[in-house]
Amino acid sequence: MVHTFDKKAFKKQIKENVKLLYRKEFEEANDQEVYQAVALAVKDEVIDNWLATQKTMEKKDPKTVYYMSMEFLMGRALGNNMLNLCCYDEISECLDELGFDINAIEDQEPDPALGNGGLGRLAACFMDSLSTLGYPAYGCGIRYRYGMFKQKIEDGYQKEVPDNWLKNGYPFEIKRPEYAHEVRFGGYVRTEQGEDGNLHFIHEGYSSVIAVPYDMPIVGYDNNMVNTLMIWDAEPKEVFRLDSFDKGEYDKAVEEENLARNLVEVLYPNDNHIYGKELRLKQQYFFVSASLQRILCRYKKHHDDIRKLYEKVTIQMNDTHPTLAVAELMRLLLDEEGLSWDQAWEVTTKTCAYTNHTIMSEALEKWPIEIFSRLLPRVYQIVEEINRRFEIEIRNRFPGDEGKVARMGIIRDGQVKMAHLAIAAGYSVNGVAKLHTEILKTQSLKDFYDMYPEKFNNKTNGITQRRFLLHGNRLLADWVTDHIGKEWITDLSQMKKLELYADDKKAQHEFMNIKYQNKLRLAEYIKEHNGIEVDPRSIFDVQVKRLHEYKRQLLNILHVMYLYNQIKEHPEKEFYPRTFIFGAKAAAGYKNAKLTIKLINNVAEVINNDKSIEGKIKVVFIEDYRVSNAEWIFAAADVSEQISTASKEASGTGNMKFMLNGALTIGTMDGANVEMVEEMGEENAFIFGMSAEEVIAHEKNRDYNPMDIFNNDQDIRKVLTQLVNGFYSGSDSELFRDLYNSLLNTQCTQYADTYFVLADFRSYAEAQQRVMEAYMDETGWAKKALLNVANVGKFSSDRTIQDYVDDIWHLDKITVNK
Ligand code: 26W
Numbered sequence: 001m002v003h004t005f006d007k008k009a010f011k012k013q014i015k016e017n018v019k020l021l022y023r024k025e026f027e028e029a030n031d032q033e034v035y036q037a038v039a040l041a042v043k044d045e046v047i048d049n050w051l052a053t054q055k056t057m058e059k060k061d062p063k064t065v066y067y068m069s070m071e072f073l074m075g076r077a078l079g080n081n082m083l084n085l086c087c088y089d090e091i092s093e094c095l096d097e098l099g100f101d102i103n104a105i106e107d108q109e110p111d112p113a114l115g116n117g118g119l120g121r122l123a124a125c126f127m128d129s130l131s132t133l134g135y136p137a138y139g140c141g142i143r144y145r146y147g148m149f150k151q152k153i154e155d156g157y158q159k160e161v162p163d164n165w166l167k168n169g170y171p172f173e174i175k176r177p178e179y180a181h182e183v184r185f186g187g188y189v190r191t192e193q194g195e196d197g198n199l200h201f202i203h204e205g206y207s208s209v210i211a212v213p214y215d216m217p218i219v220g221y222d223n224n225m226v227n228t229l230m231i232w233d234a235e236p237k238e239v240f241r242l243d244s245f246d247k248g249e250y251d252k253a254v255e256e257e258n259l260a261r262n263l264v265e266v267l268y269p270n271d272n273h274i275y276g277k278e279l280r281l282k283q284q285y286f287f288v289s290a291s292l293q294r295i296l297c298r299y300k301k302h303h304d305d306i307r308k309l310y311e312k313v314t315i316q317m318n319d320t321h322p323t324l325a326v327a328e329l330m331r332l333l334l335d336e337e338g339l340s341w342d343q344a345w346e347v348t349t350k351t352c353a354y355t356n357h358t359i360m361s362e363a364l365e366k367w368p369i370e371i372f373s374r375l376l377p378r379v380y381q382i383v384e385e386i387n388r389r390f391e392i393e394i395r396n397r398f399p400g401d402e403g404k405v406a407r408m409g410i411i412r413d414g415q416v417k418m419a420h421l422a423i424a425a426g427y428s429v430n431g432v433a434k435l436h437t438e439i440l441k442t443q444s445l446k447d448f449y450d451m452y453p454e455k456f457n458n459k460t461n462g463i464t465q466r467r468f469l470l471h472g473n474r475l476l477a478d479w480v481t482d483h484i485g486k487e488w489i490t491d492l493s494q495m496k497k498l499e500l501y502a503d504d505k506k507a508q509h510e511f512m513n514i515k516y517q518n519k520l521r522l523a524e525y526i527k528e529h530n531g532i533e534v535d536p537r538s539i540f541d542v543q544v545k546r547l548h549e550y551k552r553q554l555l556n557i558l559h560v561m562y563l564y565n566q567i568k569e570h571p572e573k574e575f576y577p578r579t580f581i582f583g584a585k586a587a588a589g590y591k592n593a594k595l596t597i598k599l600i601n602n603v604a605e606v607i608n609n610d611k612s613i614e615g616k617i618k619v620v621f622i623e624d625y626r627v628s629n630a631e632w633i634f635a636a637a638d639v640s641e642q643i644s645t646a647s648k649e650a651s652g653t654g655n656m657k658f659m660l661n662g663a664l665t666i667g668t669m670d671g672a673n674v675e676m677v678e679e680m681g682e683e684n685a686f687i688f689g690m691s692a693e694e695v696i697a698h699e700k701n702r703d704y705n706p707m708d709i710f711n712n713d714q715d716i717r718k719v720l721t722q723l724v725n726g727f728y729s730g731s732d733s734e735l736f737r738d739l740y741n742s743l744l745n746t747q748c749t750q751y752a753d754t755y756f757v758l759a760d761f762r763s764y765a766e767a768q769q770r771v772m773e774a775y776m777d778e779t780g781w782a783k784k785a786l787l788n789v790a791n792v793g794k795f796s797s798d799r800t801i802q803d804y805v806d807d808i809w810h811l812d813k814i815t816v817n818k
Helices: 005-020 032-061 078-084 088-097 103-106 119-134 245-264 278-302 306-312 325-337 341-350 369-375 377-397 401-410 418-425 434-444 448-449 465-471 473-485 490-503 505-530 551-567 591-609 627-636 652-658 671-681 692-701 706-712 713-722 737-744 757-776 779-788 795-809
Strands: 065-067 135-142 150-154 157-161 181-185 188-193 199-202 205-218 226-236 313-318 352-355 366-368 415-416 428-430 457-459 541-546 578-583 615-619 639-642 664-667
Touching: 005 032, 005 088, 005 103, 032 103, 032 205, 032 795, 065 278, 065 779, 078 088, 078 103, 078 119, 078 205, 088 551, 103 664, 119 135, 119 205, 119 226, 119 245, 119 278, 119 313, 119 551, 119 795, 135 278, 150 671, 157 591, 181 366, 181 706, 188 615, 199 325, 199 377, 205 245, 205 278, 205 706, 226 245, 226 278, 245 278, 278 306, 278 325, 306 313, 306 341, 306 457, 306 473, 313 325, 313 341, 313 795, 325 341, 325 352, 341 352, 352 418, 352 639, 366 369, 366 671, 369 377, 369 415, 377 401, 377 418, 401 448, 415 418, 415 473, 428 434, 428 551, 428 671, 434 448, 434 457, 434 692, 465 473, 465 615, 465 627, 465 652, 473 505, 490 779, 490 795, 505 615, 505 779, 541 757, 551 578, 551 591, 551 615, 551 713, 551 757, 578 627, 578 652, 591 615, 591 737, 591 795, 652 664, 652 671, 652 779, 664 671, 706 757, 713 737, 713 757, 757 779
Parallel strands: 065 135, 065 313, 135 226, 313 352, 352 428, 428 457, 541 578, 541 639, 578 615, 639 664
Antiparallel strands: 150 157, 181 205, 188 199, 205 226, 366 415
């Protein structure tokens, strides 16, 4: 597409917008006001494409995917939209000419942080790829008024601060009251014999709210396509007025007003750990019901046979969080559309598909029957019937195997098991990396695999190169384009062409220089935000991700403590300076995770201030790790820490973002690391630790005893002792006792060192030694880094989405002409 961009007109529009929005002359506007004015002007560009996309969809009537997710971790939109509209440089120049810096303006946008971590960010990458590939899609989610909390570090502790992202208004969203729907909770179900002879189910005595969608544009790259993210807000049915209700209605009105107020107030900040909170179940039903109602309305506008819904609609459930979609779709088809059970079941099971993102047992959603049936009485009846039929099916397939029925039942032990419901009703069940899918098939979901082998498939995750290279690392993006052309932006397999340059001295030198520039940029950020001076020539060793015991930030920091001891004991030994960078939010109630943050900060305090080690090690904890600063962090990393206990990390996606930016991985054979190594070659990564198989065997046999390691390895013993002798906690020597106990004390958890930190410690330390030696050979390192970038092609979310389309969704591609 030849892009004509009228700079003069655009500048004029920015000035007009400032006037319109703020009744100010442009000269009086501050950065925030200019941001709003620019965003509005960009939205104007987007709108034409958005309309054109809608028109094309109306005309072509393509099959569309509805990606249902409780989380969409979008990150900032302005820069991304400018890039995808192919007018980033032009707008940047406009701002420059008007006396503003584009980075400062982008920095005015809050990160819409409507997600926790991997699962939410994956949903955002998928939306970007769907638009760029020209596939019709809606994201369906919740418009939380408060997204992921902001993290402040005070005295080394994490403090959670509310994230009021809507404070200044969000310029890219559009409220769509015309698509509002009612969602009902509570009450009871009455049956009535209808004139047609059928039983009718009548829901009475409920409380309800109005779900109002806000649409956000998802701009494709250079193709005029704009898909829609619909996120739902809750409003009370009528604005509550004290004087206008009699006694009977008064309570209900107050209740409904409160329900609407609380429902979408805040994102639950837990990742991989479920607390059976009633409000969360309400949130799930709320957005699922509203989305399904909008989907059916949209379908019925042009189709009169609801039994063929699956020809035009497919619903992907992002983990079990939206699994109520199965039962709610059944309810709508049975009670509102008048289908028979078998007809409704056929439609539902041809429409819904399920992605599993974790095998962590504490993350599996189970709802107490009491809560579920009280909150959703009609939906619960339907789940009971699904379960009854499902158990019959199991007994038919595996006669006499009551163990199977007990293990697989949807309603068992007083709970509704959402994963079981999703698998029973879904036409596809996928894991998110090869290893993960194998573990699902042979271990955690084995019974289900035995019953429905045809449903199971793998879709290895991916990331969008447009945000995580084109936007986040402009220097490297331009360098790549100079060498292989710009096709990589929409076809990441093109990166393979860089292999030609892996041995080229000039290319190696240029690559290392770009990395250095990005490290300088991050060093300045760290200086500004942490007040810590780091040496951009040191190795930037980075672990950024949610804080969780299975991700083993503890292994990383224990190793830093070990290195520090080594340097103190053998100051003469060669040591290449290292900067260990951490970034992570801990769930507010997750004690050991929060204590690990405190440990990292205390270790930083001691080591960073010890002049005697001559700056050989620096430790930095970056406050408030989020999508926007992540882009800079990946760009500046030399080493990527992917050190989860093998079998626990379903895929990981940060690992891919580092690879894309030419950082080398130190990691276990877990999740997508396995496939990354397959692509880049084992010699271009630093692999260590137990395999998934070994971990699983130890878990089964319960034959792992970390005490043996503690007793036999004096370096490890010294490090662990420093956890409880005040070495890093001054007078409060008990401060880190819980971490110590988690590693050694069998009484504290089901068994000590659940995540095999000590078992993998030596192997990790050796791998780290190899990292250091490799880095000292500069050309060797540059070659490895370039080979990482060259082999990253598979890990584009464009590839992932194409796989979903080919194997699961079967969507029709569309072309949007302006
Ligand atoms: C509150 C309960 C809960 C449970 C699970 C919240 C969030 C989850 C998610 C499934 C956790 C999550 O984000 N999983 C991650 O999904 C990524 C995308 O597939 C994977 O790359 C990560 O390995 C996986 O941990």
